[in-house]
Amino acid sequence: METLSGIRGIYGESLTKEVAENYARAYGIFLINKNRGKIRVVVGGDTRKSSKALMGVFTREWLRMGFEVINVGVATTPMIELGVRIYRAQGGVIVTASHNEPEYNGWKLLQASGAILGARESEIIIKKAKEMGTLVQRAKQSGKLISKEKDLPGKYIDFVLKTIGQTTAKKIRQGNFKVLIDANGGTAAVVASQLFRQLGVKMIGINMRLGQFQRLVIPNKETLAYLTPIIDKERADFGVGLDCDADRAEMIIDSQNVLAKKRGNMINGHEALALAIDALKPKGAVVINLPTSHLIYQVAKKYGVKIKEVDVGETNVVTEMERQQSLIGGEGSNGGVIVAPGKCRDGLLNTVLILRLMAERQKPLEEILAGYPLFFEERKIVSANENQAGLLKIKIREYYEKRGKAIKSAPGADSGLKILFDKNNWLFFRGSKTEPGVFRIIANGDDRRLVNKMILDGEKTFHKLNT
Numbered sequence: 001m002e003t004l005s006g007i008r009g010i011y012g013e014s015l016t017k018e019v020a021e022n023y024a025r026a027y028g029i030f031l032i033n034k035n036r037g038k039i040r041v042v043v044g045g046d047t048r049k050s051s052k053a054l055m056g057v058f059t060r061e062w063l064r065m066g067f068e069v070i071n072v073g074v075a076t077t078p079m080i081e082l083g084v085r086i087y088r089a090q091g092g093v094i095v096t097a098s099h100n101e102p103e104y105n106g107w108k109l110l111q112a113s114g115a116i117l118g119a120r121e122s123e124i125i126i127k128k129a130k131e132m133g134t135l136v137q138r139a140k141q142s143g144k145l146i147s148k149e150k151d152l153p154g155k156y157i158d159f160v161l162k163t164i165g166q167t168t169a170k171k172i173r174q175g176n177f178k179v180l181i182d183a184n185g186g187t188a189a190v191v192a193s194q195l196f197r198q199l200g201v202k203m204i205g206i207n208m209r210l211g212q213f214q215r216l217v218i219p220n221k222e223t224l225a226y227l228t229p230i231i232d233k234e235r236a237d238f239g240v241g242l243d244c245d246a247d248r249a250e251m252i253i254d255s256q257n258v259l260a261k262k263r264g265n266m267i268n269g270h271e272a273l274a275l276a277i278d279a280l281k282p283k284g285a286v287v288i289n290l291p292t293s294h295l296i297y298q299v300a301k302k303y304g305v306k307i308k309e310v311d312v313g314e315t316n317v318v319t320e321m322e323r324q325q326s327l328i329g330g331e332g333s334n335g336g337v338i339v340a341p342g343k344c345r346d347g348l349l350n351t352v353l354i355l356r357l358m359a360e361r362q363k364p365l366e367e368i369l370a371g372y373p374l375f376f377e378e379r380k381i382v383s384a385n386e387n388q389a390g391l392l393k394i395k396i397r398e399y400y401e402k403r404g405k406a407i408k409s410a411p412g413a414d415s416g417l418k419i420l421f422d423k424n425n426w427l428f429f430r431g432s433k434t435e436p437g438v439f440r441i442i443a444n445g446d447d448r449r450l451v452n453k454m455i456l457d458g459e460k461t462f463h464k465l466n467t
Contacts, residue, residue, distance in 0.1 A: 007107050077098070078156070091109065164356050
């Protein structure tokens with residue numbers, strides 16, 4: 001998969017060291033053409049077995065091109081992007097397949113701001129990498145390798161503390177909070193213990209040994225179900241499950257409280273974003289992706305901010321946040337909260353923002369959640385021919401337009417379609433950019449019966465039109 005979300009594949013099959021070499025050279029040439037003088041890049045990655053080898057490929061190729069390479073080793077995606085900014089690099093690479101399973105790997109190439117490359121720049125590098133072949137003469141210059149592996153965690157903690165402020169940090173320390181963190185062998189384990197120790201929060205660490213995956217990588221209701229009895233037993237304020245590069249996070253509350261018995265004990269990504277907005281009290285605009293619950297509209301209304309919707313994809317949210325000068329944005333559909341000046345989703349920062357909200361309101365998390373209106377969601381994953389995605393989108397749009405439904409979409413042939421059934425209830429269709437042949441259908445709204453009806457309608461319509 002070669003998209004604006006990054007490059008991913010099964011290591012040793014579609015994704016090899018040779019592919020990485022071509023991308024390293026293509027991106028290196030891109031940086032040389034874009035910048036004058038010395039070029040500095042940051043290299044870091046996640047805990048998969050193949051990540052070290054791939055980080056080595058990018059490091060070697062860029063040293064041959066005369067670059068100054070800053071190695072930050074195993075680190076979360078938010079940490080590596082922060083590293084690009086604080087070490088004043090022109091770019092860098094994050095070797096990760098994020099929420100894909102361990103046999104996969106890939107990389108995200110970065111801008112000087114720390115954000116992943118935009119769509120146009122990604123297309124340029126993808127095309128150039130394919131043209132490289134194996135006959136490109138390697139540069140003979142010798143760059144410089146600098147290690148910041150031990151320095152970056154402290155810098156990231158400083159960034160988090162600055163984001164919440166000293167007064168809030170003091171309130172958190174006084175709250176005597178207890179959280180469960182399930183790193184699942186991923187990069188969160190590099191910094192989580194130190195971060196929560198600084199905040200005076202008791203952390204119960206689960207699966208903290210790097211590279212040892214004890215569950216499926218993606219955190220969701222099914223993969224995190226085993227944490228419920230641990231949270232109940234430990235009487236933790238809440239639990240958090242993260243993916244391999246710690247940009248995604250899903251939260252769980254004690255299953256024995258009244259709220260959990262009424263609506264389940266998972267805090268979905270939409271609610272996590274709502275909590276972060278309440279914690280930060282933003283001004284101006286909040287940027288969300290199309291399949292984010294309209295719960296966000298109701299929460300944002302309290303602060304008089306406008307909502308801007310964009311297509312799925314972190315780079316789309318970040319680009320619009322920069323345009324709107326937004327403090328916060330995110331993708332409620334996949335557990336992602338982005339806080340400026342950060343340029344990516346950050347699961348650990350999202351966790352700290354929830355602690356901030358609890359400390360300031362002096363209320364348990366379930367009581368804060370009880371103040372939100374209930375929104376429901378159902379999802380289906382179906383198979384589709386990648387080459388037919390554009391045609392399917394046209395068919396789906398025409399079908400629902402004939403039924404008199406209002407439709408939202410973003411520019412681009414492969415963007416998602418949001419079918420509005422009423423003000424708060426919608427159905428969403430989109431082909432996955434990270435999983436080949438996967439098409440996602442999502443129904444979300446505040447009417448449970450309508451949500452169930454929409455998802456059945458969407459699946460039936462998809463199979464009817466996918467011929």
